Amino acid sequence: MSTDTSRPIILIAGHWLGAWAWDEVLEHLKTEHASAIAMTLPGLDADDPERTARTLDDQATAILGAIAHHDQPVILVAHSGxxxxxxxxxxxxxxxxxxxxxxxxxxxxxxxxxAPDLPDGLVELQLPxxxxxxxxxxxxxxxxxxxxxxRARAVPEPxxxxxxxxxxxxxxRRNVRTTLVCCSIPGAQVLELARAGHAMFAEVAKLEHLDVIDLPTGHWPMWSRPRDLAWAIDAAVSQTT
Known part of the structure; x- marks a missing residue:
């Protein structure tokens, strides 16, 4: 049976970003995890003529398609949106x-x-x-x-x-092993907000298997601290419980 450290890793960036956002992290991560890959979600490929019509369902289907290339459960690394x-x-x-x-x-x-207040007529949201x-x-x-x-590589969000x-x-879903890599908000504060029922973190309080790693920096650690983010991902993947 495969150990966590040999499992496939799929990295997925947040709004406006594609697989390219993880380039520096992958340089460090692949020394230990050769199967680590990054993917671009539907709607964030600038060359897709239908990209502004892509939905969350399309994105979930694409992630499942990436998982299907592997013969075992994977590690998903999800940033921001x-x-x-x-x-x-x-x-x-x-x-x-x-x-x-x-x-x-x-x-x-x-x-x-x-974005519940996004105007109906707005086709896409540019990077502000x-x-x-x-x-x-x-x-x-x-x-x-x-x-x-x-700014140069960002793709408007559908x-x-x-x-x-x-x-x-x-x-x-709450039984899946989970690691929070906390960057712009310290882990202790995230857990406090979760226990207090803050809407943004309410689901965290309901997780059955949770680890927290603090990586103090801004919201885009793949650029501000790529080596350390690769280390944090490796530490999370290496957890056996």
Whole structure:
């Protein structure tokens, strides 16, 4: 039987990002995990002519397709807004996921909608100015060169992805081994908010098997601390319980 350290790892970045966002992390991660790969979700491929119509269901289906290439349950690493489609996957097929590693993210609650107030006529959401973005997510550790690359390579997020409620019905999703890699909010504070019933972290309090790793930095640790993020993922994958 395979150990955690030999299991396939699939890395999925959040809004506006594709597989390219993990390049530096993969450089370090592949020394220990040759099967680690990154994927681009439907709707975030700039060359897809139908990308603005892609939904969370399309993204979940694509993740399941990536899992199907392997003959054993996988490790899913989900950053930021990738939490919605990954939560769907875990809800629908918990047996296919050996462990989920949330990077400055976490499982979403049933009925969650990322942008409920998004105007109906808005087809896609462009990456906002960094001044605006910094009001919602920490840019700590990102220099001018990284921000320039972020701006140049970012793909607008499809409207349907942002408007679709996340329908979750299977309580078995809470039994999947889980690691939180906490970056912009310390792990102790995340757990305190979860226990207090904060909407963003409510599902964390219901998880059966939870580990927490602190990696202090901004919301995009794959760029601010790629080597350390690879170490954190390796530490999470190496957990046996």
């Amino acid at each position: 990738a939490n919605a489609p990954v939560s769907l996957v875990i809800d629908r097929h918990p047996g296919l996921v050996h462990r989920v590693v949330w990077v400055d993210s976490g499982p979403v609650a049933p009925g969650s909608v990322f 100015s960094f001044d605006v973005l910094a009001q919602h997510a920490s840019l700590e550790g990102l220099n001018a060169e990284v921000l320039e690359r972020f 409207g349907p992805v942002l408007r679709q409620p996340v329908e979750l019905t299977n309580k078995a």
